[in-house]
Amino acid sequence: MSIKYVTIIHDLCQDFNCFASDNEIIIAKIYNTAAKFRELMHPISITASALLLQKPDALINNKNGFGKNIESTGALCYNLNKIGHRDDKPNSDGGIFMCTAATYKTKDFYFGRTLDYEFSYGDEVTVTPRNYPFHFRHIGTSESHYAMIGMAYVAENCPLYYDAVNEKGLCMAGLNFVGNAYYREPVQGKDNVAQFEFITWILSQCASVKEARVLLGKINLVNTPFSKELPLAQLHWIIADRDEAITVESVTEGIKVYDNPVGVLTNNPPFNEQMFNLNNYMTLSPKTPHNHFSDKLPLHTYSRGMGALGLPGDLSSQSRFVRVAFTKMNSVSGDSESESISQFFHILGAVDQQRGCCDVGDGKFEITLYTSCCNADKGIYYYTTYENHQITAVDMFKEQLEGTSLTRYPLIQGEQIKMQN
Numbered sequence: 093m094s095i096k097y098v099t100i101i102h103d104l105c106q107d108f109n110c111f112a113s114d115n116e117i118i119i120a121k122i123y124n125t126a127a128k129f130r131e132l133m134h135p136i137s138i139t140a141s142a143l144l145l146q147k148p149d150a151l152i153n154n155k156n157g158f159g160k161n162i163e164s165t166g167a168l169c170y171n172l173n174k175i176g177h178r179d180d181k182p183n184s185d186g187g188i189f190m191c192t193a194a195t196y197k198t199k200d201f202y203f204g205r206t207l208d209y210e211f212s213y214g215d216e217v218t219v220t221p222r223n224y225p226f227h228f229r230h231i232g233t234s235e236s237h238y239a240m241i242g243m244a245y246v247a248e249n250c251p252l253y254y255d256a257v258n259e260k261g262l263c264m265a266g267l268n269f270v271g272n273a274y275y276r277e278p279v280q281g282k283d284n285v286a287q288f289e290f291i292t293w294i295l296s297q298c299a300s301v302k303e304a305r306v307l308l309g310k311i312n313l314v315n316t317p318f319s320k321e322l323p324l325a326q327l328h329w330i331i332a333d334r335d336e337a338i339t340v341e342s343v344t345e346g347i348k349v350y351d352n353p354v355g356v357l358t359n360n361p362p363f364n365e366q367m368f369n370l371n372n373y374m375t376l377s378p379k380t381p382h383n384h385f386s387d388k389l390p391l392h393t394y395s396r397g398m399g400a401l402g403l404p405g406d407l408s409s410q411s412r413f414v415r416v417a418f419t420k421m422n423s424v425s426g427d428s429e430s431e432s433i434s435q436f437f438h439i440l441g442a443v444d445q446q447r448g449c450c451d452v453g454d455g456k457f458e459i460t461l462y463t464s465c466c467n468a469d470k471g472i473y474y475y476t477t478y479e480n481h482q483i484t485a486v487d488m489f490k491e492q493l494e495g496t497s498l499t500r501y502p503l504i505q506g507e508q509i510k511m512q513n
Contacts, residue, residue, distance in 0.1 A: 190450075190458060192412050192443045193255065193265045193330050194420055195355035196436045199427035201334035203263035204436060204465035204474075205255050207243070208445045210456040217473055217486045218244040218251045219499040222259075226292055229316050230284035237296035241473045241488035243464055247322060251498060253291040259488065260299035261334060261468040264291045266327040268359045273326035274344045275315035282312035287324055287342075294331060301336045308349055313342040330357040334468065339363040354417045359409035366413045373414055376400050378422045407450050407458075412443040429467065433474050433483065436465040447478075462503060475503065482508035 193205035207215070219241045226234040227250075242256025255265035278284040285293045290313060298304040317323045328341040330352060337352040341362060350363045354370070357363070377399035383391040403418055404411035419442045425435035440463050450458040465474045471488035484504050491499050 190359055190409055191267045192416055192440060193267060193357045194416055194439060195332045195337055197334060198425060198432045200467050200469040202432060202436050202465055203257060203332055203468050205265045206440050206443060206460045206463045207254055208458050208460050210452055210458050212461050213245040215243050215245055215503060217501040218246060219488050219491045220251055221493045221495040223494060223496045224498060226296060228289055229286050230278050234296055239493040240295045241471060246500060252288050255464060256291055256295055257466045257468045258295040259471060262295060262298055262300060263332045263468050264294055264329060266291060266329050267357055269328040270326045272343055272360060272362055275313050275342055278314050279312045283310045284312050284314045286314055286316040287327060288318045301331055301333050301338055304331050356413060356417045356420060358413040369410060376403055376418060407445055415442050433465050437463060477503050477505055479505045480507055
């Protein structure tokens with residue numbers, strides 16, 4: 093991968109020198125280079141593609157600095173590849189990144205998640221129409237199915253969804269579950285579904301959690317990777333509709349399906365342990381506390397919000413589970429669309445990760461790359477990104493849902509600031 097990467101970088105740097113005075117040509121070259129990076133199908137090149145597409149104007153304004161920095165990156169990739177350094181290879185564990193998913197219901201039903209990691213794979217809001225063929229590795233092809241919308245990385249024209257909702261309002265998201273997830277070899281008599289196909293397998297044919305439960309009784313999640321460059325990701329999943337939610341975990345003991353009454357999922361430990369841990373916080377309240385410590389002491393509150401003293405504030409998955417569960421279960425908002433989506437983003441904002449607070453080494457920090465909120469009843473997918481807090485929306489039902497081709501929307505990056513004077 094790295095030799096090709098360096099070659100592409102070298103060509104772009106030459107273009108910067110040759111066409112330094114023609115910004116339109118430079119922008120065209122940038123988009124062409126981004127496409128070449130994506131074709132390499134490697135996390136480093138995919139990230140480089142996303143960075144190029146995010147800020148082409150900034151690159152033009154800093155041509156010399158761009159050329160110097162990007163050439164250094166290419167050389168580093170090449171050297172890492174020569175010595176077999178792990179950082180230039182895809183993570184076999186799928187990367188120990190953190191995420192949080194939640195449901196929320198007012199007049200309509202909402203579902204969304206955060207995705208936290210140190211770089212993006214080039215995620216896009218992707219609409220899959222009803223007649224796009226899904227070629228499942230072990231169970232044939234689905235030519236006709238429910239349409240869906242969600243956040244995906246599209247590889248070889250295949251949408252690898254992180255989270256999605258179908259036209260019937262069934263929602264699903266996969267979150268990291270490293271060290272606990274376990275996938276098996278294909279088994280005769282079972283629906284052998286690869287980990288990366290699981291979301292599309294469920295959403296393409298189920299209209300409700302009740303229907304999904306039936307399919308889960310026949311499923312065998314298998315250890316088939318998408319490709320050599322995109323190995324297995326260790327995940328567990330939340331599946332939800334407006335009436336109920338469940339958590340699905342494929343572990344050494346088999347497929348576990350848990351009722352999820354809180355409508356929240358993070359990462360480790362397993363879901364049943366996350367739910368049991370909530371017992372430790374049963375005394376938390378949004379209300380002003382009273383002195384139960386001792387009637388012999390004149391104890392009193394000295395601040396608002398003291399009913400939630402003890403609510404964990406760190407970024408670990410177990411703490412995020414507690415914090416979002418408390419925030420969601422005590423959340424109050426109006427029923428309008430704007431009030432509902434605003435409140436949903438505030439709920440997930442309780443676990444937003446800021447650059448610098450989660451150091452993963454080598455000068456890298458885990459951040460909340462995007463936060464999503466989908467109105468599952470209307471098929472509208474809302475999102476914000478780390479660099480763009482303006483809420484952006486894509487309406488699934490405004491697309492050609494009887495078509496056969498994916499519709500893809502790259503994420504809008506860069507703060508959208510509205511001046512008042």
